[in-house]
Amino acid sequence: MVLTWKERLDKAPGLSADLKRQIDAFEQDISLRKQGKVDERLFAETRLRRGAYGQRYDNGQRHDGKVPRTLPYEEKASKGPNTVWDAPGMQRIKIPYGHMTAAQMLTLAEVAEDYADGVLHVTTRQDIQLHFVHIDDTPDLMRRLGAAGITTQEACGNTVRNITACPTAGVCSTEQFDVTPYAEALSSFLLGHPDAQDFGRKFKVAFSGCAGEACGLAYMHDLGFIARTETVDGVTRRGFMFLVGGGLGAVPQKAELFTAFLPEEELLPVSQAVCRVFARLGEKKNRGKARLKHLVIKMGVGPFKEAVMEERARLTVDPRWTAYLQDLGAIPNPPTVSQASESASASESESESESESESLSEFERWRQTNVRVQRQMGYSVVTVALPLGDLTADQMRDLATVATQFSRGEGRATVEQNIVLRWVKDIDLVDVHAALSGAGLAERGAGTIADITACPGTDTCKLGIASSRGLASELRARFMERQDDLDPVVASLRIKASGCFNSCGQHHVADIGFYGSSRKRGAHAVPHFQVVLGGQWSENAGSFGLAVGAVPSKRIPEVVERVTAAYVSDRAPDESFQTFVRRIGKARVRQMLDDLTEVPGYDVSPEYYSDWGDPRVYSMSDYGVGECAGAVVPLVEFGLHASERKVFEAQLQLDAQAHDMAARVAYEAMMTAARALVERETSHAVADDDVVVREFRARLHDTKRFHDPYAGGKFALFLFHAHERLDEGIGEAEAHRRVEEAQLFIEAAHAFYERTLKEAMPR
């Protein structure tokens, strides 16, 4: 008999008991949802919190370019509102600060082949995404990733998303210090943290090693941390410039300064306090106003800071806040390569460049754009430029081999949708280039105008309005063809494209940004892109670009041509693109692009009516409902659902004659429901069972709020009795009774919750 993945990985050292339990619970939710026993909204948010996302056409509708079609999926329970069970979905995989070991790369390659389309997509948050994944496959996919030390937990949904950091942290010459251990510590601290479960929207965090470069993009995050040191009385301390309330989206908001110096030991507790304030005071009903930035604007940064610091003062000390700091000194800082081998490397490269001109000139050109010297002498950082952020499973395996051989067995995904290899000895660069070439991974132009960032857009995103990937592919091809002839000031610009205003492609912080929109012309819709110019990539996304108008998708390459040509010819000496755009002004830019906005009739130029890479006549009629943040499912509903799952487990234990265990799990089921209701009342996570019971008694029982209109207070007594008799030996009859009581208590908890919702409704 072939074991299942669950059986096979049961003892896998990487798969923690907690993660195993979570994945088993998710698998059970899948089967309960199939039986219609879990509400679709709740299931949708549950799967989103495990990174299982919707994908375009999963509403069962698709316009084929001629007619809208209903895709004839088998009738089944949905996997969320308007989401067909069997429709392929997207799986997002969290890769904190983009760091992957070679072994993890191999696992990622395997799951991409076994469950998706064999392609791995690097996102603008340093995650990996897989497309065309069936929901039934996701538990095994998660187990295999879990065994490799990778989680999908909280990759989507109203949660703390993947925490990002400079991919060159630890090897960068401009950084104050290596932010890696801090990003790692905050990632694991907030993952599944009870105080970070009740948000109205997603929550994004970034670290940057310095203020001047772009890598961390701290200003466009809910929480941004920029490394700083402070010397007082001759003692140098590490800390962070701490920014709050930034974000992109339809209306970008630059983060506000919370404090110029947050000492390192305050990083975790203050972040925790922000989470509590956000969970308590953040908007929950109106999604459009639910990001942290809205709360910061509403309260003002001063009062927001006061609320956070009050909350901070109330927190119970958690040893994890500072435990990781003890290990910092132990982080290996490998020795630099000796001067001798450094000069050997240089002379070797030179002699080769003279003799083997053809291949080496390709190497040299690649080196110019894709290799950056490391802070540690003798080492380099190599950027593997990925077209549209994609690589195949075979390429990922090849990359793992290169990483093992040349870069200490690790790579880091970047927000520019590439992967960097660090600690590559200069002397090995020729070999690395050769190995990457063999894998089709030695494309040059990293960090240039040809290295375009694009979100999934209409290719796979339910909210996509125009084909950001199609456009990026077209522009990239044009620039790659003539990259040797590009004016250096043009080559250094950044282009970023989003398929809609939600900004996943980060167009606001590009020199030249685009986001998808649609315009009507006669009976037809025409794909357009809004042009956004002059965003600032450097200084941690220091300022946002200027929207100058919408242009038909097919004329965007001409927009790029004209704007870059004007910059080359009209710029003042040393004038940056941002300054140039602001100097010439929106009116002049619009004038420059005016004729490009014209849309000829369909009969004259039908090509305007289809998008890049998609020959169908463009239509918005199959546009879906997004899941970018999921529905806001109140935390209490997760708790009540978890209690039902537990009482079901208790029933199974009874069936297996495990009476003690059945009674124990039945008690836990009641406690889970009670905790959910208490936390709703207190707006705080409550860990201790005694406190839950005390608060439940005071707030809900003694006030008679929990009382059933007919049965009075008896259901609460079930909880109190079980809590008191927890350690006593349990016989069969009592175990049965406790499971039944748990069932009744959970029913009562649901009834109570519904009563409170009704009471809260406006008359």
Next chain:
Amino acid sequence: MTDTCDSDASSAPEGESGVVVAPFESSGLYAKLFFGERSRLAVVSSRAPRATGTGGLDFEASIPAFHRWIQDGSSLGEDEFAIDVANYAHLHNGPGVFLVTAKSCFGLDAIGGAPGLKYARKRGLVGSPTTKIAAVLARLFAFAERFEADPGFVAAAPHRKLRTDALEFGIVDRLRAPCVKATFDAVSPPLSAVLESLTAQQVNLAPEPDPRRPFSVCARWHETMSASAESFSILRRRAAELEVAGASETL
């Protein structure tokens, strides 16, 4: 990936001793026909920077043909319907361009550096090993038939014909069909039987040697027919017959 179809015998990795496999409990079966000699071909994209060499393939040129396939509602197999077209032509030796159905993909693919036409099943395949193998081959040949008959598809490979002396068969399921000798031993008898029945020839099977990759074999025989829509139509019908005949086999 080692070039199992253009080189002589390769051997399957041994794998751990006692490894239990059940390749035909999987639905992840695929089959692929090649364009010409693998080593002489370069896949290019009209949009990619790599130069277009003579005899090169331009997968992106096939995108309109795939969309027409969806629009004209032609059958893809009785339990399948098309969802969308995915374009990965920008990737080196990648899955190229493919039509996605709820259970499978029909694609022009260059994985392993071997450009070809592929039908890859993902789910919902039932029956005996013979039925499953034949079902996958019947759909592959139906795709090849359509490919050869549609000028829109031919634009993707203007000077190339599909080979009729070899194909790749694989199972992408590392639980039931890891890339090891035990899987090869389990797959070879029914696969040889189906292919020999289709080609009326002895077939040689060479396994994928890299244990990190999905299990696959390259099957070779002497060329018997021209690569035309008619030939693939005959192969499709024969495979469909075997699919039905396989239903009476014990599982």
